[in-house]
Amino acid sequence: MSGTKSPFGPQVFTPADASFEQRVRASFARQRVMDTLGASLTSVAPGEVVIELPFREDFTQQHGYLHAAIVTAIVDSACGYAAYSLMPVDAAVLTVEYKVNFLAPAAGRKFIAQGRVTKPGRTLTVTTGDVFAETDAGLKPVATMLATMMAVSHRETSG
Amino acid sequence: MSGTKSPFGPQVFTPADASFEQRVRASFARQRVMDTLGASLTSVAPGEVVIELPFREDFTQQHGYLHAAIVTAIVDSACGYAAYSLMPVDAAVLTVEYKVNFLAPAAGRKFIAQGRVTKPGRTLTVTTGDVFAETDAGLKPVATMLATMMAVSHRETSG
């Protein structure tokens, strides 16, 4: 979804902490909202995370589509965990800001959000995310995100 | 929240349709997600809408704060309905895109989202929104949004 031809192929990242997948999965499990929504973490790779969410009628907007903010919830988490997967073991991740463009109504039986690290950094990590709807006609892009994530010490977040 | 001194005072908008409040309230009532979250529409004025949400532990992120996307949900709806309040009677509103900056952890007993029209337009309306947490120490800003809303005919949205 992120365009046509890029001068760079896929980036390969080396995680700072070998137990990154375990840390991502443990943090995801603590996100009450993901459980409430019924979202699941389907893939965790260094700098790339996929989250899926079945359609939920109780989270729709006025026209019967999944609400934009619920679409945002899964791609924000996918981007945040993509950044987190490359952070050192004692870091926590916070969303500084995000921008989302909505490409089509969120109609489908399942929504797949992929978050990818565009540029890792000691303090700030830039990420890109896409959300696709699974429909009878195949995968259809519904949203794209550009987001800034921040590494903070655990102390700062639990204060 | 939106800064210090602006060269312009508050804008005054004249709605295209006198029944704007009724239309906003009817559309809000059709948003299943707002009911599921427990959000309520507390103020509807031409070009300005306020939505409130009590804290919900089942919508928190990994550190126990309200998830960024739930904060986004109420301010997106406040901005969308602020734009919708100025649209003609046969229009529907869609979120084209938004950007949100998170200013502080979403801790508090209640969250208040205010959406305001910055620039109305026939097709596109630019809106600004702020979210505040009600805490023992008073109102505290937690997020600010800049969003683009689009007027579409009812036909296009119910297709």
Add this chain to the structure above:
Amino acid sequence: MSGTKSPFGPQVFTPADASFEQRVRASFARQRVMDTLGASLTSVAPGEVVIELPFREDFTQQHGYLHAAIVTAIVDSACGYAAYSLMPVDAAVLTVEYKVNFLAPAAGRKFIAQGRVTKPGRTLTVTTGDVFAETDAGLKPVATMLATMMAVSHRETSG
């Protein structure tokens, strides 16, 4: 420009460094691009900076209006210096990211960009900016910005 009624009045900031105006003016003077464009710094207050730019035909886009990126240049600098005005004496400021909405074609004899701090922070400062065109019919909003600025040590920027 930033909306109608805000629950908060203008914020008052206390600068960390009393010589903030001198630091802002010295840094502005080192921005070769501001001199090349013919922009000038017309107001420096704690957390708020105004930059002006006369219309320049050599910086227009294909329809004869000032190019969006030149409009962005002055409001980015106004926001960056608004943030910088509140930073400690040994800090430098970098733009992490910005989002700009264009509200009207940039037609006018002069453009006035106001940058304001929305939320100051030790590392990140969130700012809001507006650009107005001076026309025969008065001031007219042409763009609005929401931006994240970062304080870094001088060492990091001059490397």
Add this chain to the structure above:
Amino acid sequence: MSGTKSPFGPQVFTPADASFEQRVRASFARQRVMDTLGASLTSVAPGEVVIELPFREDFTQQHGYLHAAIVTAIVDSACGYAAYSLMPVDAAVLTVEYKVNFLAPAAGRKFIAQGRVTKPGRTLTVTTGDVFAETDAGLKPVATMLATMMAVSHRETSG
């Protein structure tokens, strides 16, 4: 630059108007700012445009790097023309809004901006752009953009 692995390969677009390259080049030639900056249009394909700019000391910020807004100028134009390349013959293109993340200081002898269509539309087109610096150590990403472009009739823009 736009991430690691996408579920979709490069998109292929069919232009609505076979003379798209000629239209893009004619419009670019009318952008006085591109000539003033010394930028050139190096590639025009359906839904994808590349613009290059040699380093210019007179467009630097306070630390001697190319100013963020000049980086923005070339990637905004690349994205705008990428969108324009797919529009019908009687349309003009306007930038509705953009968001840019700055990934590294804009140091290098040349800057290459690539704009790509993410989602074309009758009224709105969503685009993604990247800017790279050409350095002795190879191409280095300096910025990434997510932008909304709008098709308008020529009449509306020349008013």
